[in-house]
Amino acid sequence: MAKISGSEIRPGYVIEHNGGLWAAVKTNTVKPGKGGAYNQVELKNLVDGTKLNERFRSAETVERVQLDLKDFTFLYEQGDALIFMDTDSYEQLELQKEFVGDRAAFLQDGMKVTVQLYEDRPIGISLPDQVVLTVAEADPVVRGQTAASSYKPAVLENGVRVLVPPFIEAGERVLVDTNEIAYLRRAD
Incomplete structure (x- = not known):
């Protein structure tokens, strides 16, 4: 562990705060008209996932944790x-x-x-950001649907539901984003 100034906290840093481990999600340096500048930090607890907004002045020090x-x-x-x-x-x-x-x-x-x-x-x-999965079920295309709403529901082999373009049929392999849980494109 290393001590760092409150103004040095950046997104992705893990710090020890209030007896817990927190990951910095967002940071914003605020310079008010009166008083000293501070770092507004959105923290996420690594154990239970709770979120917290905290102000850290540059004079404050925190323990940066190396994972x-x-x-x-x-x-x-x-x-x-x-x-x-x-x-x-x-x-x-x-x-x-x-x-x-x-x-x-x-x-x-x-x-x-x-x-x-x-x-x-x-x-x-x-996990990897993208995985290839087979479409188990895909709804038929409804004729006359406008292009804007042309995505249709589909169920992947792992049971996860995603929206896919109308040309995707059951049995096709598709690339899926595991973070957004969304269809990306047909798999090669």
Whole structure:
């Protein structure tokens, strides 16, 4: 850990604040007409996801926390648990589905993920930004629909619903953004 000035906090930094670990989401330097400048920081708790807006003056110091990033491979799902393997040591790591959140539906056998660790405790996970999936069901195109509303609902092989262009049919493979949970384009 390293001490930094409150004015040095940037988005993506992880700091220790009020006894918890917080990630800076947004920062804004404010210079009011009276008084000293301060850094308005939107923080997100890395454990429970709560958000907080905090002002940090440049005279204040905070502990910047360095997270360890480790590569893991997704192996399988067992009830509410997801099993991953450390690509270096081959040790297995078990994470609860709720820890991964909605994006757990995008995990595929052998998928590489990055786990953020603090003092060997997992506090975050990053999946690939895009995955290729097969469309399981796609609604038929309604004739006479205007181009502006031409996207139609579809269900992917993992059960996730997305909107796709009218030319996409069941059985086609598509590229999906795992962050926005949205159709990007046909897969090659």
